[in-house]
Each structure stands twice: as C-alpha cells, then as structure tokens.
Amino acid sequence: MDIKLKKLELDNGETLGYRESSSGEKNLLLIHGNMTSSKHWDLLMENLPDDYKVYAIDLRGFGISTYNKEINSIKDFSEDVKLFVDKIGLEKFTVAGWSTGGGVAMQFSADYPEYVENLILLESVGVSGYPIFKKDEQGNPIIGEILKTKEEVAMDPIQVMPILNAYKNKDKETLKQIWEMTIYTHNKPNDSRYDDYLEDMLTQRNLVDVDYALLTFNISNKHNGVVEGNNLAEKIQVPTLIIQGDRDYVVPMEMAKGIKDAIGDNAVLKVIENSGHSPLIDNLDELIDSIIDFTSKK
Numbered sequence: 001m002d003i004k005l006k007k008l009e010l011d012n013g014e015t016l017g018y019r020e021s022s023s024g025e026k027n028l029l030l031i032h033g034n035m036t037s038s039k040h041w042d043l044l045m046e047n048l049p050d051d052y053k054v055y056a057i058d059l060r061g062f063g064i065s066t067y068n069k070e071i072n073s074i075k076d077f078s079e080d081v082k083l084f085v086d087k088i089g090l091e092k093f094t095v096a097g098w099s100t101g102g103g104v105a106m107q108f109s110a111d112y113p114e115y116v117e118n119l120i121l122l123e124s125v126g127v128s129g130y131p132i133f134k135k136d137e138q139g140n141p142i143i144g145e146i147l148k149t150k151e152e153v154a155m156d157p158i159q160v161m162p163i164l165n166a167y168k169n170k171d172k173e174t175l176k177q178i179w180e181m182t183i184y185t186h187n188k189p190n191d192s193r194y195d196d197y198l199e200d201m202l203t204q205r206n207l208v209d210v211d212y213a214l215l216t217f218n219i220s221n222k223h224n225g226v227v228e229g230n231n232l233a234e235k236i237q238v239p240t241l242i243i244q245g246d247r248d249y250v251v252p253m254e255m256a257k258g259i260k261d262a263i264g265d266n267a268v269l270k271v272i273e274n275s276g277h278s279p280l281i282d283n284l285d286e287l288i289d290s291i292i293d294f295t296s297k298k
Contacts, residue, residue: 003042004020005038011087014066014067016059016065016080016084017037017064018057018058019045019056021055023053024049024053027094028054028095028096028291029054029057030057031095031098032098034099034204035175035207036098037059037063037200041098043281044284044288048291055090057084059080059101059104060080061205063200072212074104074213075107081104081108082108082111091115093115093117094118095109095119096291097120097121097124099125103125103130105119105120106232107219109236110232110235110236113236113238117238117239123250123251123277124251126259127220127259129218130215130251131147131225131226133146133147153208160207162174162178163178166178167201172198172201175198183276183277184281186276187282219233220262221234233263239294241267242267243279243290245276245279246274247275248277250276250277253271257269272286
C-alpha cells in the first residue's frame with residue numbers, strides 16, 4: 001500500500017499533517033493516542049488490504065501538525081477532525097481511535113453521527129476520562145485524590161515530569177524505558193522502526209494540555225471526580241468495536257467494559273489475548289482480522 005505524508009490547512013488556522021494510502025473504497029480514519037502520531041499506525045496501514053482508503057491524522061501539537069492554539073479538551077481535537085474531513089470531502093467512514101484517540105473518536109461520533117459508519121476503539125480511554133492521581137512521598141498514587149488543574153498535572157513527579165524532561169532533553173533512552181515499562185512490555189518493534197517511533201514522540205508539544213483534557217473528558221452520566229458527565233455516550237448509536245488487550249497496563253479492562261455499558265447494544269467488546277496497550281506490536285494479525293471482519297458486516 002502506497003502511503004504519503006501530507007499537510008492540510010484548516011479553517012481555524014492550524015495545519016494538520018496526515019498519512020494517506022493511495023487506494024481503496026472503504027474509508028478508514030485513524031486517530032492516534034498520546035505520545036504518538038500518525039507514524040505509529042504505519043504497521044497497520046502497510047498491512048491492510050488494498051480495498052481500504054486510509055487517512056491517519058497528526059492531532060494538533062503532534063507529528064508535523066501545528067500547535068498555534070493550545071487545546072483544553074478532547075472536543076478541541078474532535079473539532080479539528082471535523083474541519084479535516086470536511087476539507088478533504090470525506091462524508092462517510094469508519095473512525096478508529098487508539099488510547100487518547102479513542103476519546104476523540106467517541107466525541108466525534110457523538111457529535112457528528114451522520115459521518116460515521118463504524119467506530120473502532122483500540123485500548124481506548126474510558127467514557128469518564130483518564131485520571132491522574134496525586135502521589136505520596138514514595139511516588140505511589142493516592143487513589144481517590146485526582147489532580148484537577150494543568151498546574152497540578154505539570155508538576156506530577158511520576159507520570160508527567162519525566163516525560164516532559166525527556167522531551168526537553170531529546171532523551172530517547174528515557175522514553176524507551178517508559179514505554180518498555182508500560183507498553184512494549186513483551187514485544188518490541190524492530191530497531192529501525194522503534195527509533196523512528198522515539199524520534200516521533202519528541203515532536204509532541206502539548207503533553208500537559210492533553211493530560212488535562214483527559215482529566216476533564218467525561219461523556220458518561222456520572223461525575224468523574226473532576227467534572228460532571230454530559231452523557232454524550234448515549235448518543236453514540238453506530239456499530240462500535242471495542243478492542244482491549246488482556247494485559248494492557250495503561251488502560252484497565254474496566255474502562256473497556258465501561259464503554260460497552262455506556263454505548264449498549266451497539267457495542268461489542270473483543271479481548272485480544274497476550275496483548276498489551278499496543279496490539280499493533282503485540283498482535284497485528286488479529287487486530288487486522290478484527291478490523292476487516294467488523295467493517296465488512298452489513
């Protein structure tokens with residue numbers, strides 16, 4: 001599959017980078033997660049059948065996209081997606097979101113259901129967002145005490161500051177250690193691809209803003225400890241596939257089950273065995289088969 005890296009100017013003053021495959025009639029829009037970009041979808045794009053036309057965007061502040069105005073919410077990202085698909089004339093498609101990108105995909109599907117044929121959520125953040133807990137003197141999370149401001153997030157000594165420092169110092173070795181503790185715990189990309197991914201991580205300019213957006217993302221019908229839920233999850237009526245690895249150390253299984261419960265009968269939860277937060281690396285073949293099977297149903 002021929003894949004090209006392109007740029008597109010949006011009407012809000014931002015420029016989004018995106019990767020586009022050259023063939024296919026089945027439109028698939030891919031939305032990456034935190035600390036990544038469209039680059040991290042490369043294995044999927046390279047191995048999907050030729051009947052898929054794939055667009056993988058760099059969210060604002062990632063990859064080659066601009067970051068002229070800071071984001072404060074997941075909805076800010078999904079509104080960029082709306083401007084993007086309108087600009088390229090994409091009217092009906094499957095949208096797939098990985099991790100943080102799952103939140104963006106859910107927000108978009110709730111707001112613009114007429115665009116979405118199918119929704120695929122890959123190791124997605126839950127409908128109540130993703131909390132960052134305060135830490136005790138030993139650095140352990142204090143369950144129930146959630147950070148609530150960008151200032152608090154920026155000073156988190158375990159989940160945020162080490163990444164910020166690694167970005168600042170272009171310290172790929174620290175990023176590699178973090179990913180091998182949390183994501184590439186069993187399997188890893190080959191050395192060349194791994195280095196490309198690490199270089200790509202260094203392009204992120206909005207870590208604190210994204211972490212704050214995840215704290216305040218809440219499309220459930222309950223308070224999440226930071227903000228009240230807006231119950232938008234009930235507006236997601238499209239066929240939804242929730243893909244969850246059985247040993248994801250970043251997003252717990254409870255979040256996947258919570259999405260299934262919130263969306264209801266339109267959602268199917270598929271658990272991939274021996275797979276962590278990146279089925280792209282851990283179990284690519286089963287991931288591709290799952291996407292093909294789901295998007296081929298009438």
